[in-house]
Amino acid sequence: MNSVKEFRVFEYKEPFELESGEILDGLKIAYHTYGTPNREISNVVWAFHALTANSDVFAWWPGLFGPNDFFNCKDNFIVCVNVLGSPYGSSTPEDVNFPQFTVRDVVNAQLIIAEELNIKTIKVAIGGSFGGSQALEFAYAFKGKVENLILIATGALESAWSIAIHESQRLALQADQTFGQPGGGKEGLKAARAIGMLTYRTADAFIETQTDFDDRTDNFRVSSYIQHQANKLEKRFNALSYYYLTKCLDSHNIGRGRGGLIKALSSISARTLVIGIDSDQLLPTQLQKFLVNNLQNAIYHEVHSEYGHDGFLTETEKLTDVIRTFIVDRKAKKITVEDLSRMMKKSEDFQLIDVREPFERDIASIGGLNIPLKDIPEHADKISPDKKIVVYCRSGKRSASAIEYLLETRGHNNLFNLEGGILDWSKKIDSSIKEY
Known part of the structure; x- marks a missing residue:
């Protein structure tokens, strides 16, 4: 725990019971830490990653997390856990007889790491998109104290719109005849990623950056862009993980079994900053405003972006300004x-x-x-x-x-x-x- 950056894989020796009641044996949980905890272990920043990212938050969220960024390892002890089912070190669906899991199962695995690191207080819990779903669930389930909760481009439950997109992606995965075979489903994964790309950005962004003004009738710039993004994911991810994780995303509902959304949200006492992206087509700002209206102690900020849902990754300068104001500058x-x-x-x-x-x-x-x-x-x-x-x-x-x-x-x-x-x-x- 004393080095600046560490990657570990924790092997949980006990049976891990899922929300469904099924048991997962031999659970592996991969995670990164950055920096050193202070004596009281009160400088913890817990970052939650999105669908196809990993636990190396300095790699995928630069500008917000990094040696010289707002969340740095000089001032903070940063933890980011690779989610259950992701092919970056944690247990995955490629293991034998892997059961379906939920966001709560993902968070319960992370709570094991919090206990392993003897963390009782979280200074900041932060996540965007699926990471925001985890952060919200973590704030509800954590037995210690979450002081500051930052939710970006997320909601209290997975919307019907998002579930419809995920179902379309799973149909693409299943249309690949090699899906379910060891190392199979690569073409289906490309198609699923292509569908996703249409929701991560905006129509305006595609039109402005990818339009061809010459006389071509094929080989369009935007076609190459979509193919490039699909090929990139196929090289670093796998189809089974994508299938299971989209099912996991669909399970998000902070109110399930807790008396409904409003009752569950109102029980979360963490001081909360909710950030919406004005051009987000995947998780529109009405979802963030619902959070603010029902959380116990929340404020809302809307960030302008030309990049749609991906703004939670690209608009790091704007996010830093808003988060710095929330955490440091604007004390009453x-x-x-x-x-x-x-x-x-x-x-x-x-x-x-x-x-x-x-x-x-x-x-x-x-x-x-x-x-x-x-x-x-x-x-x-x-x-x-x-x-x-x-x-x-x-x-x-x-x-x-x-x-x-x-x-x-x-x-x-x-x-x-x-x-x-x-x-x-x-x-x-x-x-x-x-x-x-």
Whole structure:
């Protein structure tokens, strides 16, 4: 654990029970680590990779992860685990009698690595696309603490649109008569990748970059591009893994067996940044907005990209700016309940904002304009840019998220978070205010 970069394959000696109840024996879990954990092991950044990537996050997410990038191994202990079923070191469907598995099984395998590394606190859990599905599931299942959760171009469950695409890809795989044979399915894999490429980018991007303006009637530039991308994947991946992993993606549903999506999402307490890509055709921004509206402590940022879903990989400069703001730069200024009480007694000119839900306000309140956290983007124009603003909630977490959003998107710079929220007010200022 002391070297800058390590690759390991952990062999789990116990039977690994899948969500289906089936047992996977001889589980292998491959993973990379970068940097060194601090004494408290509190500097952990856990990255989750997408469908055909691997655990070497420095290789496939440069610009965001790397020696000189925001997530570097000087400040962080970075962990990235190769997902179950992927042909980069972990157990794969090419093993004998391999059962179908789900996103929860993928995450449960990663939880084994967290335990092996004695990790109890995750400073940042981050993933895009399928990696975001894992990060969300990890935040729900991890018995320790996830402080900051970053979800990029993902959703609370796999959409019908995505499942339809995956089914089309699996039909392409199965149309190859060698599919299922050792080393077989190569042509089917190429076709499946070609289908995928149509969803990773946008029509505008293809038209702008791949149009031929000469008189040709064949051998089009875009045809060569699709063939090139298909051939690249065929050389580094296998058809069975692709088949099983798309089935795994389809299984994503954070609410299954947990009382539904809203109940499951509302139980996740991690401070969360949800990022959508404005041109994403595979996982459109409505899916990210649903997350923000139902997670306990989340803010939303939309990134502009010409590259569609692939923007989560290509727009690393924009992502770095947004993530740096979320993690480092835009910390809310704090105000104590004693200071707020003095301001009220002096009738100072300020605006008080309550970002709790209306039912909470009915239980206990110290006044002010009520705009629930999830409604801040829609009603931010009700917040004066010229006054001192004090924002409060039950404990101070949601109010901090509201302030971060206003700092980032509205240019407000005179914002204060009520430290300890209404709980502190009840304890120190007015005991008649009910605690809940």
